[in-house]
Amino acid sequence: MSTESTIHDSIDTAATTVGSLWPIHSFVTANPLAGFEDQEFSEAVAQAADLLGGRGYPSAETFRAALQRGQIDLEILDAELSEAGYENDPETLLDRMAEVTDATDSDPDTSTDRVDQVLTKWLSAFLDEGSAHWSMPNRKAGFYTAFRGVAEHDSEVPSEGIITDLPETPTETIETVLASYSESQWVPIFEQQLAALPGWTGLIKQRADDDGAWQSAYPISLEGYLAARLALLDAVGADIDPSNDSIDPDPAAELAGAFLRAWEETYRGDLVEAVATESQSLNDGDSLGRPDAQLVFCIDTRSEVIRRHIEAAGDYETHGYAGFFGVPMEYQGYDTDVSVAACPPILDPQHHVTDVPTDDETQESHDRLTGIRETADEIIETLEANAATAYGFVETAGSGYGLALAARTLVPGRVHDLFDAAENSVPDDHEFCDPLVHHQHTYTGDLPVGLTTEEKVEYAATAFDLMGWEAFSRLVVFTGHASETANNPYDSSLDCGACAGNPGGPNARVLAAICNDDEVRAALREQGFAIPEDTVFLAGEHNTTTAEVELYDSDVPESHAADLEQLRADLATARENAAAECAESMGADASSGVSETERRAADWAETRPEWGLAGNAGFVIGPRELTSDVDLDGRAFLHSYDWSTDPDGEALEAILTGPMVVTQWINTQYYFSTVDNAVYGSGSKVTHNPVGNIGVYQGNGGDLMTGLPLQSLMAADDDSYHQPLRLSTVIHAPVDRVTDVLADHAELADLLDNNWLSLTVVDPRQDHSAFEYERDLEWSPVFELADAELAESTAPAAADD
Template sequence: MSNLKQNTQANMLTTQMKDAIDKACAAIAPTWPLDQFIAVNPWWEMTDQPIEAVSAKLKTLANINCLMPSDYYLSGWQNNTILKTHIAKAAKEQQLDVTIEALVNRLEFKSLALKSTDNQIKLLSDLLDDTRDLNHEMSWHDEISQQISQFCAAYFNQGSMLQFPSQTGLYQSWLLMVRQDVGIEILMGVKHLSSVFKTLPNTPEQLIALAINELGVAEHAITDYCHALLLNTNGWASWVAYLRWQDRLNGKENVLMNELVAIRMAWALVIWRHCESAELKQAWHNNLQAWPAMLAANLAAQKLDWCWQRAAEIAYQENLQKSLLNTETNKIQQPILQAAFCIDVRSEVFRRALEKQDKNIQTIGFAGFFGLPIEYQPAGSEMVRPQLPGLLKPTIRAQEINLSTNTSANKRQNRFANIASWHRFSRSAPATFTYVEATGIFYAYKLLKASLFPSNNQHPINALNAKSQATFALTNEAGDLSLDDRKNLAAGILGAMSLTQHFAPIVLLIGHGSETCNNAHAAGLDCGACGGQTGEVNVRIVADLLNTADIRAVLALDGIIIPAQTRFLAGLHNTTSDNITLYDLKKWPVDSERIKQVNTWLEAASSLARIERSTKLGISTTNEQTTESAILERTKDWSQVRPEWGLANNASFIVAPRHRTAHLNCEGRSFLHDYSWQNDKDFKVLELIMTAPMIVTHWINLQYYASVTDNLKYGSGNKVLHNVVGGNIGVFEGNGGDLRIGLSMQSLHDGKQWMHQPLRLSVYIEAPQSAIQDVVNKYQFVKNLIDNNWLYLFSLDNTEQVGAIKQISRYYQGDWNKV
């Protein structure tokens, strides 16, 4: 057969072809493993393009939705969430010459029309499926997805019983496996498929070059074609992107994404060679030629939909802006208690509740890792885990030292290893669906015990937290941190918190974590700024630093004078139960009456916060004790699929002193970061906020957004059907298909309505416009987010430096405009 002849030219990739493939590979954003599960903008690697262009391209390449269905916006219009003024303003912004009536009529028509995939490209597997009886035959699309997914689960799972030769890469290992898999022919009802696999080249570069040549993919279409192939197996592509991200943090590169392209392209080549249908091949060539027209059609079709999306965002922004303008509470001159919380939207509810206990209680918002660039090593363990945002690489190791004997440490280490090994086996790909059957009565006992005697410690990783009094040794590449290093660390933390004077007698440093059972995505409810862990380690270390006399002495030389009676106390906010746990009270003793009063305030605030959250959880608030009991029960119920709502409905990030927002009820929708620009002489703190916390909040916002607009591609579906893959890699929904990423439906929808409104993040910063603009111009990735409509940036203008905010302006594409 002539198509089996492989000449040298067909097996070579040109520089232009390599660049086109690399561009497609670069478009995939990472997904973090379950034990470090953090929110990510799944379109992060495409933010150099306008979101509207990305949306149209993804719709064309893989039928991905970056917008809500028409009936969603129509509902907002009909219930007066979106008003005429909102849609008119959105239309004017987007320079649309269309009446409001025409916009509404179009929306009504689209909500009734049948969904069409006419403007979506079809891969060869899709075209072949069009010729099959899918009621009685397996689809090629599903079989390819299943085969690649099961292979990847085995390849990337370190605990897998399947072993691959150590010198073979991803593509070669796949080729070795698929050439031996005779079951594909039986399942698909075709013959001689295995012989076609044997004709494939042995290197990914040769395969890609050969496939592009045989399939007739023009050079200008290579990037889109490779991107479409990766989106076809988006879950595993995202995992490979994570491995790439980690390697780059360590100054290395890998070619796994290119090899994944080769695997998916190899399947296309096999189908092409195996199928003798001239009609199919003609349909493929027609399809290739139609791609540009499809993209243009989707761009045009979505233009009015983006107008409705913008109108929904304007509706939210106008309500918030009215509250921010011309109103503020009085500054607290000398607080009796200060409590610093993570900027997490769940903290906003608790902060309001705590401030209600006394007018002189001051709360502070700060990034949840509390400025510590650390990785944490528990006592008695060789395990190390990051305790900082996924954007960053740890530069300090915090080693827990709280055990008195090596024997105790060894016992603890062995217990962790045994639990982890069995845990990895139970979550390996071959064991996923047979684990319960294989363990039989022993697993039945475990299920019964979980039902009758619920435990607080359902995840082995929880056992690694330092629950008792602990000391932490801080080291970097040079060895132990010097006094000067620790002083600089402490000064930087206090400066970033805008807390360098007017210290209260007690300053609480409150990290946060969740408490759930039987939840594969438990880390997603913990602190994203701590790498999907609880913030306990971080706040305990910071408290130790700021309570240490030697560090206070050298801080005073720099002008940061902490009163001798001031104590920093570490604590943890349980976001599921809204309880607060304080640590190390014996280590850093406080006057008994004072701490008693603090505990009273905290308990009252917990009760208020629970009552506020209970309505959304469907819990009656008629009785305080009943409400508390019902919420606490959720923390231990292994059958509970909605223990809490996490960061659902997040919509804004406000960077300003607390007195600008203390009068507001942000309804748990705002990330609140304290910042006083008057104390930030060179605006380094502003720069840090706009390049770290602002990016983290954007990632959170866009993950929730994408998980709602397209849960099939960017969410993890039905939590009840989840099966953990590869130890901690991710989940399958059911027994196969692609790796699922993002958030489950139960994290976003209560069964009747969406609990998250997909809005792009609105960022409000109180600082001079020139300083904000300087940061934007310094960092291209920040500029891209603003100019390409991935988030909104506003300034809170108070030029007089006294009184309330007088003006709010939006920064967009180099200009400030009053809103």
């Protein structure tokens, strides 16, 4: 093997230890330790601590708060501590944990600060995605070549070593710097150097893997980045021997692991018992009548809240399905220059779908009013970019502009009303455009434009199969979701993760258009889906900040006007109650629900517009009836599934290999951002410094922050809102069917064997008993509900004192 190939392979191996980082404008939640998932959790966090310096378990203070809130069952905790060999009481052990952690917390000095400073300066200039007014020279030639051109003119770069005469290729530079090291040391050296700035490394890794428009125009590779970094390290005489730099293992890790397992078992026990209890009383297939409407929401935890309140408002049936609605597409909205990948990052888009105008008059109104708004936006952008112009504009605009600024600051709720009125005066794209879903026999890039009839039928049938649908109401609403927020670099982290950090409304519109297609409906009926002639499919979008559900109803016939009017009224009621619940969770008065959520959406000084997916801890795969009578507090992902309509297990396989993997990513992102926000999160929004439309710094520079901000996780500095628990998945299905799926997908079994999440099955064919996955495809019974319930019901009543 050539030296070039060895270097390339060594870099690929080393890069697995650093998680990918998506640009902040399309924030994608992912496990920051994804490269360690082939190891047992406790070993993985120990190795990650050595490489990245991050803590792997919640702090003693976090566990103490959970105990005080009753979130950890004391009997379960005693059993876990005893099994781990600890005899002292929990409070004493927590004090010991805190003392040990405080003694080991330190910020090691580094001799490479100068190198990091130079690198981050040029990385931010090169990787900028449209924010910079002055571009880095020679970007089209690639990062290494561009850096090679500016290095000699940068006064911060020492005139020592190989940097004074950089070779033409990055491979030559790497080979020269590593000349005195054996090949066996190359991977550890690369691991250490890639982990030195994991944020920038993760962004480069994702950008190179994605090979999108920015990468095509301005290419960068880990090889080119490492060449520049090693050359700079050579210039400052830094020691790159990885054996000279390690962190002592966390002495409190074993104890923290016992507390964590007890906390997780407490949450999981309550969830499993609720599901198993409802499993006994599931309807045996007798029809309960046709609901007034069926609404399909994303499995997102925020959907649990609005679904609960919609069901309480009327005779409605709600379902959970991945928020891209099963159509892996690249979407281009009306009058936009770029397309976005509107599907989970584990999938590649298979179709290009664009919005096409269908109403000339409404389109003209939209264009005219949008032009006025865009002019105002350009003025604001100019003010932000040019301080001198900003002063001049404010002075010229006078008191009017000052009043506008004061309004945004002092009465954001009123501003929301004004903005809402202004937005309502501008026709939305969906009011005069339809998604071009019909196959056009043309391509945009490598993707076909539209979908063939066969593909449409497949996507619709897959959706109904995965959700176990057999009956249809007069109105069926596919409801995407999006967030509403002002002045928030992390706004995309609040949109639909299944749509790669984009709103889910376009995907909902595409599936609704597919299902309304006469040819598609005829083909679906031939496959056994009894879709009535009077069933109308429509799309909608759930605003997760304000709890409002907007219906895209322009194609709904007059025959369904009364149904639609009733649905709108009940959605308004559901919104009021859901908004009250959301407001209360953020420490506000529940009676101010709608107004408070609207204030948060419009307030440009609000650091916490909503909680996002904070609190997520469970994933239930089964019929809605299992959880419809249970308040899950917005903490559970819910995917509809009926085992009785899935005899070969294909639908279950699709859910476990897709949505369950994505929810585990989300869960671990929130977990690690909470347990060590400085390393795996992004610190406080108050001190964020957005850079290049790709990420944020803390302060004036340095590494890109990789995770969630404190305001997405903490109610206060010392009060964690998110409970850092690994995901507890509960499946309602025969246990042998789940085993078959795991046996066919070793990567799923590995996640479970290595304790990155837990899995419990409630088996309706075994008296609704629950079985917990152990390892190596083995299960252990949790309890046999039928016997437990019988014992409880026949126990003598306690005498009154």
